[in-house]
Amino acid sequence: MSTPLFPDTPVAALPPAKRRTLRVIAVFELVKGMAALAAAIGLLSLLHHDLRHLAVELIGHFGLHPDAPYPSIFLHYADILSDQSRRTIILVATAYIGLRFFEAYGLWYSRVWAEWLGAVSGALYIPLEIRHLLLHTTWMNAAVLLGNIFVVLYLLLELRRRHQHHVAVTLRRATLPR
The missing domain is CATH 1.10.287 (Helix Hairpins)
Incomplete structure (x- = not known):
């Protein structure tokens, strides 16, 4: 019978400080995955919408001038993000989210x-x-x-x-x- 090169340690066998540290890291990874999920849902809700129009409305709502540095950058990116590029970003974000959740699970269980x-x-x-x-x-x-x-x-x-x-x-x- 062969043994794995790096066997898993049962969670209960870990010293409490190591278990806590791994679980804090796991929660941190889970939070990163949740933040990415929220961003992906937000981007998904913008599919099939005119981003330039939404950006102009948002800039106007805050009383900003469209030619100011940050609003103009915002408008630039609203112009170049097509529906297809948003779909690609959502696909990549989904992979990232899955990876973060998978890692969090594994770290939680050592x-x-x-x-x-x-x-x-x-x-x-x-x-x-x-x-x-x-x-x-x-x-x-x-x-x-x-x-x-x-x-x-x-x-x-x-x-x-x-x-x-x-x-x-x-x-x-x-x-x-x-």
Whole structure:
């Protein structure tokens, strides 16, 4: 009988601090998925609508001038977002939402695959977050970057700890007299 390289640890067997940390990360991933779901539903409700007309009405409602920098950017994107591009964005968002929910489930139940998924997907965002922080230096952007680095490092350390434990158990079994 073979054993997996990184066996899952039953949730009850985890020390309370590690269980809490994994569950906080799981809730954070769930919240990201819920935020993306809300945005996707909002975008879905805009299908088959004239975005430029809606944007002009919104700008007028807030008493902004359409030639001002931010309203003009808003109008520009309202012009270039076709129904087809909105459908594509919704499709990508659906995949992202599924991934976040899947990861949250796995982290909640202390699954190794979820730790790998969280570490890899989180690490992919770090270069983008660094670039964003360099372009728009704010405390919030710095906090997001540091939080993401913390999550990735924690998950990688957990994976390393599991591997070391697995190696130790395997060596112990190999040296036991038969």
